[in-house]
Amino acid sequence: MRRDHRFFHRGMLFAALCSLLFLAFSFSTTADRGGSSVESLDPYHYHTYQELTDELHAYQANYSSLMTVSSLGTSYEGRDIWVVKLSDNVDQQEDEPGVLFMGAHHGNEKPSYEVCLFFIRYMVEHYDNDTVPEVREALNTTQIYLIPMVNPDGVEADTRKNCVPNHGPFGFKPTITSYGVNLNRNYADQWFLSYLLPVHYYLPFILWDDSGNYRGPSPFSENETRAVRDFVLAHDLCLSLSYHTFGEFIVYPWMHSSQPTPDEPLFRSIGENITQINHYTLYTKTWSMIPRLGGTLGSSENWLYREKGILAYTVELCTQRAPTNPQVVYNVCMTHTMVHLYLCQRAQTIEAERHLLHQTFTG
Numbered sequence: 001m002r003r004d005h006r007f008f009h010r011g012m013l014f015a016a017l018c019s020l021l022f023l024a025f026s027f028s029t030t031a032d033r034g035g036s037s038v039e040s041l042d043p044y045h046y047h048t049y050q051e052l053t054d055e056l057h058a059y060q061a062n063y064s065s066l067m068t069v070s071s072l073g074t075s076y077e078g079r080d081i082w083v084v085k086l087s088d089n090v091d092q093q094e095d096e097p098g099v100l101f102m103g104a105h106h107g108n109e110k111p112s113y114e115v116c117l118f119f120i121r122y123m124v125e126h127y128d129n130d131t132v133p134e135v136r137e138a139l140n141t142t143q144i145y146l147i148p149m150v151n152p153d154g155v156e157a158d159t160r161k162n163c164v165p166n167h168g169p170f171g172f173k174p175t176i177t178s179y180g181v182n183l184n185r186n187y188a189d190q191w192f193l194s195y196l197l198p199v200h201y202y203l204p205f206i207l208w209d210d211s212g213n214y215r216g217p218s219p220f221s222e223n224e225t226r227a228v229r230d231f232v233l234a235h236d237l238c239l240s241l242s243y244h245t246f247g248e249f250i251v252y253p254w255m256h257s258s259q260p261t262p263d264e265p266l267f268r269s270i271g272e273n274i275t276q277i278n279h280y281t282l283y284t285k286t287w288s289m290i291p292r293l294g295g296t297l298g299s300s301e302n303w304l305y306r307e308k309g310i311l312a313y314t315v316e317l318c319t320q321r322a323p324t325n326p327q328v329v330y331n332v333c334m335t336h337t338m339v340h341l342y343l344c345q346r347a348q349t350i351e352a353e354r355h356l357l358h359q360t361f362t363g
């Protein structure tokens with residue numbers, strides 16, 4: 001109990017500190033955003049993989065001092081999985097905090113990559129725009145990475161999973177039994193825990209290969225998750241958002257339980273400040289010993305946090321999977337561009353905050 005008590009005080013200290021940081025950000029973001037609203041109400045056209053590919057390369061050609069595009073490898077069907085870096089001195093590894101935004105682990109959740117693409121365009125086009133000084137500030141002080149379409153095959157097929165043929169739940173059957181692995185269950189984080197607690201983790205739904213939550217025959221069995229893994233292992237990152245739809249809420253590790261991580265005050269503080277911008281619901285962790293029923297095993301968030309201490313969030317955008325109202329899509333993209341700018345600013349202090357958090361705890 002004493003430990004919890006001290007933990008609570010530590011949290012209070014952080015809440016105060018972080019509120020101050022957030023206020024500073026809020027005051028600096030009241031200028032005109034330089035964006036425009038959408039006039040037409042024709043149904044929104046979500047980018048195809050090829051359209052996204054073409055746009056990314058067009059931006060890189062026009063803004064080569066601020067942006068690179070490179071491939072992390074290919075999907076099962078051979079599509080490049082693009083990673084974009086945005087920064088000043090973009091060709092150099094600088095001593096600046098790294099943040100990562102990802103979209104489309106699930107191919108039918110299309111706003112998740114539109115948000116990333118919109119942000120890329122906004123950043124390169126507003127670098128020299130004095131009405132939004134936060135853009136230049138972010139690019140000058142942060143190394144921003146985006147993997148907008150983790151699952152390009154799923155986007156093209158408009159499916160949740162990727163398109164790999166399955167040979168039974170463990171990959172041993174000679175014939176094809178179904179298609180697709182849920183990439184956000186395929187990361188090597190406590191992947192085998194479901195065998196110990198089968199009912200708790202809805203074992204059949206992640207074991208049966210025709211399930212929408214099938215986790216694959218082994219951890220990191222998929223090209224797409226290995227591409228993300230290798231990128232993350234090779235880069236210094238402190239914060240990450242992975243976009244999904246839908247529900248307008250935010251969750252963070254542990255994704256398989258209601259147990260808080262040692263960084264709970266930091267997770268909570270950043271999450272609360274994100275909700276100040278997007279007005280979503282933040283699911284904080286309780287100190288309950290009862291794990292959340294049906295928690296997610298094998299998620300990118302758990303793996304990013306456990307492997308490298310990255311403060312990794314899932315953001316469930318929108319109130320439906322793929323809204324067709326262009327104003328709705330525009331608003332969600334613009335709002336989360338503001339979220340990204342906030343996170344770039346917050347990234348500047350994350351390591352110091354974490355140091356203080358754990359120093360307070362042990363000292």
Ligand SMILES: [Zn+2]
Nearest residue numbers: 106109244245
């Ligand atoms: Zn999803």
